[in-house]
Amino acid sequence: MSQEEMDFNQEEELLTLYDEEGNEVLYRKMLEFHHPEFEKDYVILAEEGNFSNDDEEIELIPMINVADEDGEGGKFLPVETDDEWDMIEEVVNTQMDDPEE
Known part of the structure; x- marks a missing residue:
């Protein structure tokens, strides 16, 4: 499965x-994405x-996003x-390894 076939949302919230x-x-x-x-x-x-300004690694927590029936919210x-x-x-390694300068 190539990364191009996946839909990514890197807008932070x-x-x-x-x-x-x-x-x-x-x-x-x-990061948010759908994997077909x-x-x-x-x-x-x-x-x-x-989050801090030094080079400490940030613990990332991956979750499955299950939308509710109307497509809003979920769990x-x-x-x-x-x-x-x-x-x-x-x-994660592919999408997030390139630090923004």
Whole structure:
């Protein structure tokens, strides 16, 4: 599957989600894409408080984006298969490795 056949959205936005204890956590959406082979939409998130100006690596959190019936909102599900993890790693490395100068 070539990267050209996939639809990418690299427009960043902030999302408020809830952790296991019910606390609000602010995340930045780093990348969103649809993968036709898996027939799923994926979103790559990073916790907003983890951004800094030095060269520390940012922990990326990939999720499956499942829209509700009217196409608005929905929910995020965890990535579960090794094939999906491998594909996401390749996409992230390809789409996000070129730092913007």
